[in-house]
Amino acid sequence: MSGHKVSAVSGEEEEDEALGYYDDEDDLEAFSESELGCEDGVLGFNDPLSGEVKPRILLMGLRRSGKSSIQKVVFHKMSPNETLFLESTNKICREDVSSSSFVSFQIWDFPGQIDFFDPTFDYEMIFRGTGALIFVIDSQDDYVEALRRLHLTVTRAYKVNPDINFEIFIHKVDGLSDDHKIEKQRDIHKRANDDLADAGLEQIHLSFYLTSIYDHSIFEAFSKVVQKLIPQLPTLENLLNIFISNSGIEKAFLFDVVSKIYIATDSSPVDMQTYELCCDMIDVVIDISCIYGVTDSGAGLPYDEESMAIIHLNNTTVMYLKEVTKFLAMVCFVRRESFERKGLIDYNFHCFKNAIQEVFDVRVKVQQNRKLLSQRRWSKLSMTNGVTNNSN
Numbered sequence: 001m002s003g004h005k006v007s008a009v010s011g012e013e014e015e016d017e018a019l020g021y022y023d024d025e026d027d028l029e030a031f032s033e034s035e036l037g038c039e040d041g042v043l044g045f046n047d048p049l050s051g052e053v054k055p056r057i058l059l060m061g062l063r064r065s066g067k068s069s070i071q072k073v074v075f076h077k078m079s080p081n082e083t084l085f086l087e088s089t090n091k092i093c094r095e096d097v098s099s100s101s102f103v104s105f106q107i108w109d110f111p112g113q114i115d116f117f118d119p120t121f122d123y124e125m126i127f128r129g130t131g132a133l134i135f136v137i138d139s140q141d142d143y144v145e146a147l148r149r150l151h152l153t154v155t156r157a158y159k160v161n162p163d164i165n166f167e168i169f170i171h172k173v174d175g176l177s178d179d180h181k182i183e184k185q186r187d188i189h190k191r192a193n194d195d196l197a198d199a200g201l202e203q204i205h206l207s208f209y210l211t212s213i214y215d216h217s218i219f220e221a222f223s224k225v226v227q228k229l230i231p232q233l234p235t236l237e238n239l240l241n242i243f244i245s246n247s248g249i250e251k252a253f254l255f256d257v258v259s260k261i262y263i264a265t266d267s268s269p270v271d272m273q274t275y276e277l278c279c280d281m282i283d284v285v286i287d288i289s290c291i292y293g294v295t296d297s298g299a300g301l302p303y304d305e306e307s308m309a310i311i312h313l314n315n316t317t318v319m320y321l322k323e324v325t326k327f328l329a330m331v332c333f334v335r336r337e338s339f340e341r342k343g344l345i346d347y348n349f350h351c352f353k354n355a356i357q358e359v360f361d362v363r364v365k366v367q368q369n370r371k372l373l374s375q376r377r378w379s380k381l382s383m384t385n386g387v388t389n390n391s392n
């Protein structure tokens with residue numbers, strides 16, 4: 001597999017490829033450098049002039065619940081077995097993920113043992129700029145303490161920022177039977193919501209996912225978390241609906257190729273098997289391209305505007321993958337008889353691609369305006385400081 005692009009804050013940034021979310025850079029100063037760190041060397045703060053704002057996703061949960069493993073498997077292509085050797089995280093690890101035009105965010109991995117309500121930790125600052133809080137519960141362990149911690153975290157976070165999406169990963173379900181999984185989910189769901197109701201906070205919505213790094217469930221859950229942070233999602237879904245209904249397509253996904261997160265799909269329901277097939281197809285395309293494709297691309301992923309693949313399944317369905325942007329691919333399921341009109345599908349795809357480009361252009365413009373604004377604010381601030389200094 002090829003590597004993917006996780007750019008360091010201070011390193012290369014796709015600066016016009018960020019989501020329009022609030023992020024208060026000044027707040028970061030509340031942390032000392034030793035508190036904010038990461039083994040990948042992801043350290044430092046965003047350039048205040050860049051105007052770049054990224055939604056923040058927090059990974060929280062008790063020690064050894066699987067937070068770092070999730071991050072490594074989804075964003076670093078680490079194989080699940082290798083996570084057995086991961087060391088315990090002892091610092092807040094902050095990482096910028098800028099793998100596609102639409103998927104761009106920061107992940108903050110919190111060490112399990114951290115006493116995060118210690119007065120020296122500015123939890124208000126942490127929650128204020130947060131888009132989603134993922135709380136990981138180890139389903140193979142006793143979860144009473146995890147639920148207590150979840151309640152504490154959610155209630156505090158909600159008070160600071162009621163717009164946070166609370167996403168609960170009931171994790172490591174690979175060790176459980178199907179019945180057991182459902183039972184655990186029901187129990188955790190009930191207890192967590194009862195605790196909130198007892199505290200008079202029934203308006204807080206918690207979303208639950210059964211996850212494991214040993215199958216595709218973790219990618220699917222992360223897809224849903226990320227989708228909620230994409231402001232253009234309804235537009236993308238609408239475009240996909242129009243595209244499939246005019247092309248005789250059964251189902252279409254828009255994938256971030258690197259992370260295999262699907263950032264949008266049409267409005268028909270998603271089943272796990274379909275999603276898994278898409279992931280497998282992306283793997284095949286990238287693996288084959290890595291081995292037999294152009295060698296000297298220099299830019300990591302062997303994926304470009306020529307990338308496409310057709311796989312005929314043995315159940316009269318055809319899978320069709322095509323490049324949409326540098327980082328995105330469309331994967332569709334088409335019946336064999338509909339695929340005979342491939343010319344029509346390709347023409348409609350061309351229109352779809354142009355429409356996506358337009359959505360993207362609007363966002364770039366918004367981003368540039370924001371950058372300009374923050375530059376002006378910055379220079380005003382420097383001027384004021386200069387005047388003050390001179391008068392001193």
Ligand SMILES: Nc1nc2c(ncn2[C@@H]2O[C@H](COP(=O)(O)OP(=O)(O)OP(=O)(O)O)[C@@H](O)[C@H]2O)c(=O)[nH]1
Binds near residue numbers: 089
């Ligand atoms: N069976 C199973 N084990 C998992 C899964 N995810 C993680 N693990 C294992 O759980 C152990 C702890 O994982 P970590 O990712 O280090 O946990 P953490 O929450 O980051 O731990 P701290 O850094 O101490 O907070 C490792 O041995 C992983 O291999 C999973 O989905 N299934």
